Amino acid sequence: MPAPEAVRVAIQRDADIVAARQRGREMATAAGISGSDLTLIATAISEVARNILAYAREGEILLSVESRDGRCCLQVIAADEGPGIADVELAMRDGYSTGKSLGLGLPGARRLMDEFDIVSAAGAGTRITMRKWAR
Amino acid sequence: MTDGYNTPPAAQLTDAEVERRRRVFGLTAEDLARIAELRSAVVDHRAEHTAAFFDHLARVDEGGDLFRRPELLDEARRLKEEHMVSLVSGDYGRAYIEQRARLGALFGRARIDMRGFLSAFQMLIGSIVRRVAELHPTDTVAAMDRVVSIRKLLFLDISIIQDVMIAEREQMILNQQEAIRELSTPTxxxxxxxxxxxxxxxxxxxxxxxxxxxxxxxxxxxxxxxxxxxxxxxxxxxxxxxxxxxxxxxxxxxxxxxxxxxxxxxxxxxxxxxxxxxxxxxxxxxxxxxxxxxxxxxxxxxxxxxxxx
Known part of the structure; x- marks a missing residue:
């Protein structure tokens, strides 16, 4: 069964995180990614999806296979219209959390993926774009 | 689980959402006026239209548990006849939507699926259309206009039933997920x-x-x-x-x-x-x-x- 080009997973409850992770594994496989990278990607998706639930209550994860210069990657966009992050630099620091978490979600996700970009401002929602390239 | 059948989600629509749904299906004042003219074709023959629906379900064996549970069947027939009366009543607000949702929930409880419902519903539409045509035996255009108007309303009905059936299914999945979790961590x-x-x-x-x-x-x-x-x-x-x-x-x-x-x-x-x-x-x-x-x-x-x- 050929995988679709792009998949959108609405994040509204815990079970949606699981769904996003599974779709992420499928799409990553379609992008030619294999082995332990699949688990790293699933974990990164899990982190950003949890942040959506914890801080914005709802949002979405968009998964797509992209290519550049003949190489493929899985692109993950996590978008919400929640309260946003006032200080993005601080939020990207290990161990910083306004909630009760370990504060590893965002910096951890950045380390798990090859590319990581976050756009957010207080009151303006958050949009995280991450990529993992096939080796 | 609480009994979700009494308060189907589609029945919890706000007035604004009801209004929006009517707009989506393009129900105009002109349509409402035409539908009102169809009173005799629909209400006087409501038993016939209702029979067209349920007889079809029975014939193609798509009635789920409906024909094994007389109390459900009686209630479904009653609600369907009520539907025929409301269909030409001119009032398509929340009460109308609520009625439709209640019937949809009942179909869900009887395990009638969308395929069975749609097949029977188009039989009911056919039955209504025949009686509408009789009102205008020589004026095909007038008959068609009226059919077009009432069809909008009937498709709006379908959209509500569909919402209810999907919501029921989702509730069922959530309940199953819960059940799986319960048995999943033995020590x-x-x-x-x-x-x-x-x-x-x-x-x-x-x-x-x-x-x-x-x-x-x-x-x-x-x-x-x-x-x-x-x-x-x-x-x-x-x-x-x-x-x-x-x-x-x-x-x-x-x-x-x-x-x-x-x-x-x-x-x-x-x-x-x-x-x-x-x-x-x-x-x-x-x-x-x-x-x-x-x-x-x-x-x-x-x-x-x-x-x-």
Missing amino acids: LQLRDRLLILPIIGLLDSFRAKQLTENLLRSIRDRRAKVVVMDITGVATVDSKVANHLIQTVAAARLMGAQVIITGLAAEVAQSLVTLGVDLTDLNTVGDLQGGLEEAERLLGLETRRIGSA
């Missing part, structure tokens, strides 16, 4: 003071919480000293679940039990290290067998083969 006593906790599948935060509660209760009830938690079957552990495991281990330690974690997959270990989760507080052993050996050592036990082998 097994291997021998005196030693518990095994095999974790298979997905560790979401709800399950992680349940797991902690079950484990702590078992430690107390069975006076456990060592717990071997095997996570061979867990494919993904993110920072939240890892944090939960760490806290569970700490709580178990407060209760006097040591936790050994086994079966951490290589990819999971790599993810956790990359995430930056501090796992130094966890006592991990490669596989379940190694974990049990370590547990016995902690308990001061020794396993020996008897005699020569």
